[in-house]
Amino acid sequence: MPRRTVRTTLDRLRTPGRVTGFLKSASICVLIAGLLSPLTQATATAAxxxxxxxxxxxxxxxxxxxxxNATLAQILLNQAFGTQPSHxxxxxxxxxxxxxxxxxxxxxxxxxxxxxxxxxxxxxxxxxxxxxxxxxxxxxxxxxxxxxxxxxxxxxxxxxxxxxxxxxxxxxxxxxxxxxxxxxxxxxxxxxxxxxxxxxxxxxxxxxxxxxxxxxxxxxxxxxxxxxxxxxxxxxxxxxxxxxxxxxxxxxxxxxxxxxxxxxxxxxxxxxxxxxxxxxxxxxxxxxxxxxxxxxxxxxxxxxxxxxxxxxxxxxxxxxxxxxxxxxxxxxxxxxxxxxxxxxxxxxxxxxxAQGEALPDTGSVTTEPLVYDxxxxxxxxxxxxxxxxxxxxxxxxxxxxxxxxxxxxxxxxxxxxxxxxxxxxxxxxxxxxxxxxxxxxxxxxxxxxxxxxxxxxxxxxxxxxxxxxxxxxxQDIIDTYAVELCQDDYHYLYHGTCTAMDKVEQTNSWKPTTADGTAAGSYTMRVWKTKYGPVEYRATVGGKKVAYTTLRSxxxxxxxxxxxxxxxxxxxxxxxxxxxxxxxxxxxxxxxxxxxxxxxxxxxxxxxNPVRASGVDAEFPVWAQAAYEWKNWNPTTNTADYTPASAxxxxxxxxxxxxxxxxxxxxxxxxxxxxxxxxxxxxxxxxxxxxxxxxxxxxxxxxxxxxxAALADLRAEDVLPKLLKVVNSSTVTDSTVADAVSKLQAWVSAGAKRTETSAGSKKYADADAIRILDAWWPLLVKAEFQPGLGSDLYTAITNNLPIDESPSAAHGPTGSHAGSSFQYGWWSYVDKDIRAVLGESVQGPLADKYCGGGSLSSCRDILMSTLKTAAGTSASTVYPGDSLCSAGDQWCADSIVQRTLGGIKHGNISWQNRPTFQxxxxxxxxx
Structure with a gap:
């Protein structure tokens, strides 16, 4: 029987889930009338x-x-009128x-x-x-x-x-x-x-x-x-x-x-x-x-x-x-x-x-296909x-x-x-x-x-x-092995023996549904498995064809x-x-x-944490050979020696x-x-x-x-003061830049947070300063580092670490409306480089000075130029809008959305960088 005491008829009907695009609301009332279930009274007792x-x-x-959970009736009411099931x-x-x-x-x-x-x-x-x-x-x-x-x-x-x-x-x-x-x-x-x-x-x-x-x-x-x-x-x-x-x-x-x-x-x-x-x-x-x-x-x-x-x-x-x-x-x-x-x-x-490294030949890496037919x-x-x-x-x-x-x-x-x-x-x-x-x-x-x-x-x-x-x-419990291919692309050397890969397939087909609006279709997912784990990439190493596998403890x-x-x-x-x-x-x-x-x-x-063979660098692929395997690794059970608790x-x-x-x-x-x-x-x-x-x-x-801390902009609190120090190393004569500097400095002085002017206002205090930094960061990072690193290396490093993860950065690793922010970005690189250019002490510095080639005046020119461009960038460009937000709506661009895994939708809330369960x-x- 239903689990709760009587509240209201609709509150008794519930569901959980994931699907988008539900039945139209024309027949909602008819459906609801037919879906209400009998109610029973539960006895309330103390616990x-x-x-x-x-x-x-x-x-x-x-x-x-x-x-x-929500019943069909509750889903339809939610979709049509925004009503919420109890709790x-x-x-x-x-x-x-x-x-x-x-x-x-x-x-x-x-x-x-x-x-x-x-x-x-x-x-x-x-x-x-x-x-x-x-x-x-x-x-x-x-x-x-x-x-x-x-x-x-x-x-x-x-x-x-x-x-x-x-x-x-x-x-x-x-x-x-x-x-x-x-x-x-x-x-x-x-x-x-x-x-x-x-x-x-x-x-x-x-x-x-x-x-x-x-x-x-x-x-x-x-x-x-x-x-x-x-x-x-x-x-x-x-x-x-x-x-x-x-x-x-x-x-x-x-x-x-x-x-x-x-x-x-x-x-x-x-x-x-x-x-x-x-x-x-x-x-x-x-x-x-x-x-x-x-x-x-x-x-x-x-x-x-x-x-x-x-x-x-x-x-x-x-x-x-x-x-x-x-x-x-x-x-x-x-x-x-x-x-x-x-x-x-x-x-x-x-x-x-380092021993056993198997670095790919330049340009040879391809991702192993997953989807077929x-x-x-x-x-x-x-x-x-x-x-x-x-x-x-x-x-x-x-x-x-x-x-x-x-x-x-x-x-x-x-x-x-x-x-x-x-x-x-x-x-x-x-x-x-x-x-x-x-x-x-x-x-x-x-x-x-x-x-x-x-x-x-x-x-x-x-x-x-x-x-x-x-x-x-x-911490790293996944290693990549380069298995040398033999006979064809689906056989590899295991301890000197040419061994067949195992083919694992899953074919899925679906019919059109009112839930997602898609046409019928199907496809097959295919994974090739080795004793060293599933194949993820293929490449050549020193001209030899290899498959790169991932082995997870x-x-x-x-x-x-x-x-x-x-x-x-x-x-x-x-x-x-x-x-x-x-x-x-x-x-x-x-x-x-x-x-x-x-x-x-x-x-x-x-x-x-697997005990790796002596000399193996966990950062890079190694050859799939006995000498470079985890200590006492058993491929049948995927067990090995692991570091002790004290380690x-x-x-x-x-x-x-x-x-x-x-x-x-x-x-x-x-x-x-x-x-x-x-x-x-x-x-x-x-x-x-x-x-x-x-x-x-x-x-x-x-x-x-x-x-x-959950409302702080990490870039503004810990990096922006150093950037402004460079800009202010000489008198700022450009009125646009001077105005931007003034706004940014005021924001830093106020605490560098992304907060509403008042509860429920859906407008940020220091809105202009936030817009300017959001526009400036990707511009300044590229202008600071790409000339020195070159396009190829700059791009390769950004593939390891994205340059930005601000709350509104849909291009960042977390995506838009996700809440979590400032985990991944080039904040440390900018911080170390700018301090080095300023002549300040840096422990563990970058291998070179990049901003303006290490020249304070050239670095300042780069920051001034990119800051001027950022200051002139409209909010509608910085926050281009999406299905939830209109272009230029800064608060909405930052806002957190409860992404639907079922039929019930909720409104967005103001951004805060905080655990979900706490x-x-x-x-x-x-x-």
């Missing part, structure tokens, strides 16, 4: 808090809302309002902008109570404010059954979408829209798993983890039973997600059609998508090689290598660090004498074009890392207890990829966020007397991390920081993990920790470029360091530090 040591000082938030967007307003409300924040007002994350639900806040499928061993209570499920079980099986049932109530369509994405079958399931093609193509190349592959990962995870492995399997099966019980109930009650009707899986009148039950291999397929998005650092070795070759071609091998290394910033001495106590954790460092809609959608759709770009950008953490030791807080403000940014979607829940049962006691379809445990959140969170870390191990999450949810396991670190060590994906309880803080960097950056009770996907520690090389002197991590570092120096830190002050915690006591 009691269990072993909560936070003292009412734990809070969280996850926009847009907990409810990610579909009630966390969006509080989340958005912090941007203008944080300056007046007090501890008492925190839950104006966050949810109370205490365990349980007060009796006067209970909205509904149900026993799913009539079970007596589990109860799901939902609160009035946010509709979050609080699952309490008296048996382990019942607890996990309830978790699965609640997950399906809140995210069934989304879960179905992503199990099909993970299998490369989204278009067959949801239609041939370009965004659907892009999603399945992107993930299929990285994880082209067969059903046997998926099952083998489950079997291995269970077999290798003893009693915990067996418990994980039992938990997963109970969770699946809960999901499937809801599918059956919603089908018989006719309140299943409306997207199933819109994509042709169900008939709204006859109820014909089926919603397939979930099976255990679906969980691995889901896990593969999430792991690929957020926890698979590394790769890019071929692009690195191309840019190195371009540098060597321009400067010669020795100087070209020096130039390349200076831009790579592997171990930049000015980089902001999470572990800042001086401790070194060497990993993937540059070897003194395309017809209909698919024939006009190349893999590249499809992957550039807005939703796909937003999802794929998530893998680059967008989360942050601020943690302060109790020594520096007003209460003497540690304080943390932390969370992941998983992108903005409707519904969200994450869902909130509380789970209380035998061996489980936690509240927080979990990825939909993987919520048998809380993945980010709190236990009875501790909280934990993560940011994407990005978590490949064929997508299920392994379940053990670490099980431990984090177990109150009998995690009793302090060392237990937390041990649990995090069982997670094989690349994350930074943070912890706080009433007395301690801690940090641990997780991931299966991973880790710490307990450091004065403070910050993380915004920055460098973890000294000598620890991360795969992404850009860990230099200016990184968005500096926005947190500068603010938290000042708070710690002053002492008396409170939850309010730490939230304010996060919110202030916690504010300060524990008052400990068990």
């Amino acid at each position: 009691t808090a269990s072993n909560d040591y936070c003292g009412g000082q734990c809070s969280d938030i996850l926009p847009p809302g907990e409810n990610g 579909a967007e009630d966390q969006l307003g509080p989340y958005a309002n912090l941007a203008t409300g944080y300056s007046g924040l007090t501890d008492a007002k925190i839950n104006t902008f966050f949810n109370d994350a205490s365990f349980g639900v007060p009796s006067d806040q209970v909205a509904s109570t149900e026993s799913p499928a009539g079970r007596s061993d589990v109860t799901i209570v939902r609160d009035k404010k946010a509709g979050i499920p609080h699952i309490t079980g008296t048996t382990r099986y019942g607890t996990e059954f309830g978790a699965g049932y609640a997950a399906a109530e809140d995210r069934l369509w989304l879960m179905d979408v992503f199990r099909h994405v993970g299998r490369g079958q989204l278009t067959t399931f949801a239609g041939g829209a370009a965004s659907n093609q892009g999603l399945e193509q992107e993930f299929y190349r990285n994880a082209p798993y067969s059903e046997a592959d998926l099952q083998a990962q489950i079997d291995n995870a269970v077999a290798n983890n003893g009693a915990r492995g067996q418990q994980a399997l039992a938990d997963a099966n109970a969770y699946l039973a809960g999901i499937n019980a809801y599918i059956d109930a919603s089908d018989s009650g006719r309140y299943f997600p409306g997207e199933y009707v819109l994509t042709g899986h169900k008939d709204s009148i006859t109820n014909a059609g089926t919603i397939d039950h979930f099976k255990i291999t679906d969980l691995v397929a889901l896990g593969a998508v999430i792991g690929s998005l957020f926890g698979a650092g590394g790769g890019g070795e071929v692009n690195n090689a191309i840019s190195l070759i371009a540098a060597q071609s321009k400067y010669g091998v020795a100087q070209g290598t020096k130039v390349w290394e200076s831009f790579r910033e592997r171990n930049d001495p000015e980089a902001v660090l999470t572990v800042h106590n001086g401790e070194s954790f060497p990993y993937a460092t540059k070897p003194a004498d 395309a017809t209909g809609t698919g024939a006009s959608q190349s893999a590249t074009a499809a992957s550039q759709t807005a939703t796909t770009t937003a999802l794929s950008s998530a893998r680059r890392g967008m989360s942050n953490a601020l943690v302060v030791s109790g020594k520096y807080t007003a209460s003497g207890h540690p304080i943390a403000v932390f969370g992941p940014q998983t992108g903005y979607f409707a519904p969200q990829l994450l869902m909130l829940q509380e789970i209380q049962g035998p061996g489980i006691s936690a509240r927080g966020a979990s990825f939909a379809g993987l919520s048998m445990y809380v993945e980010l959140g709190r236990g009875q007397d501790y909280s934990w969170s993560a940011t994407t870390s990005g 978590s490949y064929m191990h997508e299920a392994d991390s379940i053990i670490g999450f099980q431990m984090l949810n177990d109150p009998d396991y995690v009793k302090g920081p060392k237990d937390f670190q041990s649990a995090a060590q069982h997670i094989n994906y690349t994350f930074n993990w943070f912890y706080a309880d009433s007395s301690h803080t801690a940090y641990y960097n997780s991931g299966d 991973h950056p880790n710490s307990v009770d450091q004065d403070y920790y910050i993380s915004w996907n920055n460098k973890q520690a000294l000598d620890y090389t991360t795969a992404p470029w850009g860990d230099g002197s200016v990184h968005r991590g500096n926005l947190l570092e500068d603010r938290v360091k000042k708070l710690v120096a002053a002492g008396g830190v409170t939850r309010t002050k730490l939230v304010q530090a996060m919110a202030d 916690q504010v915690v300060e524990y008052t006591s400990h068990r």
